[in-house]
C-alpha cells in the first residue's frame with residue numbers, strides 16, 4: 001500500500017497512522033483485555049514512542065505496516081490493521097493483523113476492516129498468500145479470520161505466545177470464493 005493510500009468501506013476509513021491518533025492508540029495500548037493475546041500494556045510515554053516509531057517507519061515499510069481504522073460517522077480512530085512478515089515461520093509469509101478498541105468490539109468492525117485489507121492484499125498488492133497467527137484461546141480473532149476466509153493450516157511456535165494457530169488463504173482460493 002502506498003503510505004498515503006486510503007481504503008474506504010461502508011463504515012470505515014483505513015488510513016496512515018498520525019500523531020493525533022495518540023489518545024485512541026493509548027486507549028488500546030493501556031487495555032489489558034485488548035492485549036491479552038498480543039502483548040504487554042504500555043505506559044502513556046511508551047505508547048507515544050511506539051506511535052512515533054510507527055509513523056517514522058510508515059513510508060519505508062509500505063505496502064506493509066500498520067494502518068489506523070477510523071469510524072467515519074465519528075471521525076474516530078477505533079483500531080488498527082495491516083500486513084507484516086510473520087517472523088517466526090520459516091517461509092516468512094505475509095500476515096494480516098487487526099485490533100479494535102474494546103468498546104467497539106462485536107459490531108463487525110474488525111471483519112469489515114480485514115475484509116477490505118484482504119481484498120487490497122490480493123487485488124492491489126498481488127500477494128500470493130495471506131496468513132494469520134492466532135492464539136487458540138483468542139476466539140474472537142479466530143472467528144474474524146474464519147469469517148474472512150482464512151483456513152486453519154497448522155500450529156507454529158511463537159516466541160511470545162507459545163503454540164499458535166496458523167491460518168492461511170491463497171490468492172487462488174480467494175478469487176474462487178469471490179465468484
Ligand SMILES: CC(C)(COP(=O)(O)OP(=O)(O)OC[C@H]1O[C@@H](n2cnc3c(N)ncnc32)[C@H](O)[C@@H]1OP(=O)(O)O)[C@@H](O)C(=O)NCCC(=O)NCCS
Pocket residue numbers: 033034035037038097098099100101104105106107108109110111112133134135138139140141143144
Ligand atoms: C479480535 C478483535 C479484533 C475482534 O474485533 P471485533 O470488531 O469485535 O470483531 P467482529 O465484530 O468483526 O467479529 C467478532 C466475532 O467474534 C464472535 N465472538 C465474540 N466473542 C466470542 C467468543 N467468546 N467466542 C467465539 N466467538 C466470539 C462474534 O460473535 C463475531 O462473530 P459473528 O459475526 O459470527 O457473530 C478484537 O476482539 C480485538 O481487538 N482483540 C484484541 C486484539 C487482538 O487480539 N487482535 C487479533 C490478534 S491475532
